[in-house]
Amino acid sequence: MTAKAPFWLTRGSLSAAALLLAGLLSACGPSSAETSQAPTAMPSDSSSQAAAVAVFAGGCFWCTEADFDKLPGVLSTTSGYIGGHLENPSYEQVSAGNSGHIEAVQVRFDPSQTSYAKLLEAYWPTIDPVTANAQFCDHGPQYRSAIFYSTAEEQAQAEASKAALQASGRFNQPIVTEILPATTFYPAEDYHQDYYQNNPLRYAYYRNGCGRDKRLEQLWGKHD
Numbered sequence: 166m167t168a169k170a171p172f173w174l175t176r177g178s179l180s181a182a183a184l185l186l187a188g189l190l191s192a193c194g195p196s197s198a199e200t201s202q203a204p205t206a207m208p209s210d211s212s213s214q215a216a217a218v219a220v221f222a223g224g225c226f227w228c229t230e231a232d233f234d235k236l237p238g239v240l241s242t243t244s245g246y247i248g249g250h251l252e253n254p255s256y257e258q259v260s261a262g263n264s265g266h267i268e269a270v271q272v273r274f275d276p277s278q279t280s281y282a283k284l285l286e287a288y289w290p291t292i293d294p295v296t297a298n299a300q301f302c303d304h305g306p307q308y309r310s311a312i313f314y315s316t317a318e319e320q321a322q323a324e325a326s327k328a329a330l331q332a333s334g335r336f337n338q339p340i341v342t343e344i345l346p347a348t349t350f351y352p353a354e355d356y357h358q359d360y361y362q363n364n365p366l367r368y369a370y371y372r373n374g375c376g377r378d379k380r381l382e383q384l385w386g387k388h389d
Contacts, residue, residue, distance in 0.1 A: 171286045171289070171329075193224070193225030193226065193227055193228075193260070193268065193303055193308075193371070194256075194260065215275065215276075215277075216240055216273045216274065216275060216276075217273070217274055217275075217276050217281070218271060218272065218273055218274075218315070219271075219272045219274065219281055219284055219313075219319070220247060220269050220270070220271050220272070220312075220313040220347055220350060221233070221269060221270055221272065221284070221288050221311075221312055221313070222247070222267045222268060222269040222270070222309065222310055222311040222312075222313070223270075223288070223291055223292040223300060223310050224268070224292065224293075224299075224300025224301055224303050224308045224310065224377075225268065225300070225301075225303055225308070225371070225375070225377075226244035226245070226268045226269060226270050226353065226357065227244065227357065227360040227361055227368055227371070227372075228291075228361075228372055228377055229242075229244075229268075229269070229270040229291065230242045230243075230244050230270050230358075230359070230360070230361065231361040231368075232287075232291040233270060233272050233284075233287075236274075236279065236283075236284070236287055237278060237279060238274050238275050238277075238278030238279025238283075239272055239273070239274050239279065239284075240273045240274055240275055241272075241273045242270050242271065242272050242273070243270065243271040243273075243350075243352050243353075243358065244268070244269075244270055244352070244353045244357045244358055244360070245268075245269060245270070245271060245350050245351050245352040245353045246259050246264070246266035246267070246268065246269065246350070246351045246353060247266060247267055247269045247313060247347065247348055247349070247350045247351070248265065248266055248267045248269075248311070248313075248345060248348055249264040249265035249266030249267075250264065250265045251263075251264040251265070251266070252349075252351075253351055254266050254351060255354070256353060256354055256357065259307055260307060262305050262306065262307050264307075266307060266351070267306070267307055267308070267309060267311055268307060268308060268353075269311070269313065269350070271350050271352075272284060281319055281322055282322055282326070285312070285322060285323060285326040286326070288312070289326070289330055290381065290385045290388065291381070292310045292342065293310070293380055293381070293384060294310060294330065294336070294340045294341065294342045294384075295336050295338040295339070295340065295341060295384075296341065297309065297341040300377075301375045301376055301377045301380055302374070302375040302376060302377075303375070309341075309343065310341075310342040310343070311342060311343040311344070311345050312327075312342065312343070312344050312345070313345050313346070313347040313348075314344065314345070314346060314347060315346075315347045320344065320346075323344045324344055327340055327342060327344060336384075
């Protein structure tokens with residue numbers, strides 16, 4: 166059966182010139198009552214032997230986690246930090262831009278149900294790929310979009326996916342999403358995990374106030 170092309174390769178290109186409105190909410194931040202928890206080391210999971218892992222950064226990890234959890238074949242997602250120079254960074258250190266880390270999500274998936282290539286295809290329409298060092302209302306390199314690879318095959322697939330998006334003509338601007346080697350991934354504090362499920366009202370208020378979905382529709386149009 167012929168593989169279905171990504172919708173952004175088959176639809177007409179939309180203008181990416183719409184301005185990104187600055188949000189008034191804090192940058193993907195917890196309430197003061199939630200900040201007492203420290204990040205923990207990534208736990209081992211004996212049930213994950215058949216699972217594969219990928220890491221994506223798309224701004225606020227609350228939103229990226231929610232987007233990937235919807236995908237068939239995704240077993241679990243973990244919000245965390247990657248790419249910096251400090252060990253076990255805290256949210257405060259990362260969000261202030263002092264640790265060099267990027268907010269990201271580690272995705273565990275079943276290779277018999279989905280693939281790295283399908284995750285790449287699903288990733289692009291969840292981000293703003295033409296804005297550097299920011300995503301929506303969250304600004305700073307700690308919120309930039311990035312794809313992290315662990316093997317040469319993943320690197321090749323990620324670079325090919327990015328090149329295909331650029332060649333599609335959807336955007337006049339260059340695709341600035343970075344493709345980087347995976348380094349140590351530090352899970353974020355417990356209160357960040359499954360935030361959209363545990364705090365649905367606050368999450369919805371943040372996502373709407375940040376203008377994420379409005380900007381995504383400007384960039385990508387409406388799609389299923």
